[in-house]
Amino acid sequence: MSLSSLPQPINPPQRLLMGPGPINADPRVLRAMSAQLVGQYDPAMTAYMNETMELYRGVFKTANEQTLVVDGTSRAGIEAALVSLIEPGDRVLVPIFGRFGHLLREIAERCGAEVHVIEVPWGEVFAPEAIEAAIIEVQPALLAVVHGDTSTTVAQPLDELGAICAQHGVLFYTDVTASLGGNTIETDAWGIDAVTAGLQKCLAGPSGSAPATFSTKAVERIVARKSIEAGIREAGDAVTAHPIRSNYFDLAMIFDYWGPKRLNHHTEATTMLYGARECARLLVDEGIENAVERHRLHGSAMLAGVQGLGLAVFGDLAHKMNNVVAVMIPDGVNGDAVRGELLNDFGIEIGTSFGPLHGKVWRIGTMGYNARRDTVLTTLAALEAVLRRAGASVTPGGGVGAAYEIYADADRAVRASSGAGA
């Protein structure tokens, strides 16, 4: 491309994004993001920031004062949490059950941590006892664990880990990027000290803003490492032994920017903030439990549908996330060719996979704005068509039929409960 041929304005093809995320944004989120800007200290802007904090307290189910968004993708949220919590030399325990556990290890190592890992095969999760045993052996300062890992489709149960961490004096961090909004997460009830997420999965927004929340214990640890910016530091000011290694991700400074002091740090990404606020507003309006139930329903329909086509699924179904399923690619079928036909002929995107699952499974998501009946049925009908064309043996109508049954059961339950109420 030379500059003599100016590219056209943005006009993307219509896609139905049924992979592991990003998925289509809710049109209401995009509308919120089309609003004109205001100044970063405009009363309207600071009110939006305060409302965003309160809305995410609802989404994360927490009373944490320090509940805000980090300006960057979900990975930025992870790094902000880890670089602010970890002092170089700290021992960190990372239970790894998929790709994103490796990412937590990688980031913790770059933060200077002495990282210890335990692993289970992809598709499985850890028993709480196994994590407690490792905590006793490693005596880490921090436990860092992914909740739902889209690479394997399973979610690590977290409900018992907070008590274990508290008992052993360990801070407890988790990444809920893939699970938040579509699966039950109880930040306070489960005793989690730091949680980070992203918009591009069940929150129905675009990547680029990382909601996060921090307990009093986490905040104390972070604020203790606060260093005063070089430009305004005065002789005699205390210098911490291990200042936070990043300026952009220094949560102590970010807390002061979001708090009543409004100390200047970065220039808040206004349009992403508008989007992040609307994602949370829609979830709180729907009710978090209702949103989780919606993901459970459409995830169940998709699971029943792919099984109804005669396809096998991967991973421990007892711990499968509501919002994604890993489908074994049938023998003799070229997985990438099938994905390409779905995209090119039907405008539907499903996901490939990483590491040990590469070439073995497709990952199909039902999340956020795309956790709907029409998207599930359309995807199953299209999948049947392209699989048949690829010469695979599929049960005719088995996918859509099995999903219809799930929806019929749900419709009956709704009628029964509204009848009971009448």
Add this chain to the structure above:
Amino acid sequence: MSLSSLPQPINPPQRLLMGPGPINADPRVLRAMSAQLVGQYDPAMTAYMNETMELYRGVFKTANEQTLVVDGTSRAGIEAALVSLIEPGDRVLVPIFGRFGHLLREIAERCGAEVHVIEVPWGEVFAPEAIEAAIIEVQPALLAVVHGDTSTTVAQPLDELGAICAQHGVLFYTDVTASLGGNTIETDAWGIDAVTAGLQKCLAGPSGSAPATFSTKAVERIVARKSIEAGIREAGDAVTAHPIRSNYFDLAMIFDYWGPKRLNHHTEATTMLYGARECARLLVDEGIENAVERHRLHGSAMLAGVQGLGLAVFGDLAHKMNNVVAVMIPDGVNGDAVRGELLNDFGIEIGTSFGPLHGKVWRIGTMGYNARRDTVLTTLAALEAVLRRAGASVTPGGGVGAAYEIYADADRAVRASSGAGA
């Protein structure tokens, strides 16, 4: 606020943002950002990424292959450049002439650099000889200098620094967040190795994406520090002595994500990318020189206007940026009260200031979408009204009148040149 009172959808008040940035986004940028998402490896998406690279080569005036956007605010771009270029222990020279020089020092220190600074009073810039003398004394690995610093409104001349750095074997980094698009910047012709920016000033977009470009020499230094992610590292793989301390800001990995390998790193912030691409597309369509000339015209009109009102301005006018002016707050006038009346009664935001200028000057911008005749004249008329109300002595009609004269001269020049062409 309790969750029983759901906040309303985003509906910000109309503001004319005439401060030092962020400013109003061009409506065409917001329209681009309202487009629906596509998958991160969709051919449409990777084409948009490639076009974005090419468009920013035009904006930065460079042939650098590694020209891309970092997902975060302009501060994220600075940190990505510095953490990827600086090895702990490296000597870095930072000439400081305003607030953002202090920020470069602060970030470089957190990267583990041995930072040396030279300073001039706010409002002044460095002679190239002074920077060369410091380079000879310090022998740094990197020179890190802000181009235009909105805190003082002046821009450091950079055109001679590339040759000086090359002669002494020093890498040359500059932050052009405040100046790009509104002031001449010649990445290649001036021999700059690394340049970072943001959208929220003369590029007419929202904060949240950081365009950046890196010379072959910078890329070689960065790629030499590449480390393979923990999850996929194999026994026997070389481990660099000083891996880049950040994963999110590891430019070696970000280059591989934007390059033909498309190695997965973060999930690209699609909506911000749409916006960043449109910002560059509009600038390239206008012509970078024409955009700079537009900023020069409206900046001159605003400068003449505030002087025409009888107000003094701050800083070395010979090095003033085209897009912002610092206006001395008249004696006896409460600067914050005047700013408040402009905002509340006219919907116009002008800027306060930092550090030694706090309480002494307002900063008024004419940049990006707001570098227009109507915005300049409206702001000057409103400023006269609120100053008179505050009891200040102003020349009646002197602001608008002086700006009209600048525009009349420009109109005559246009007529003359179109007449000469007929």
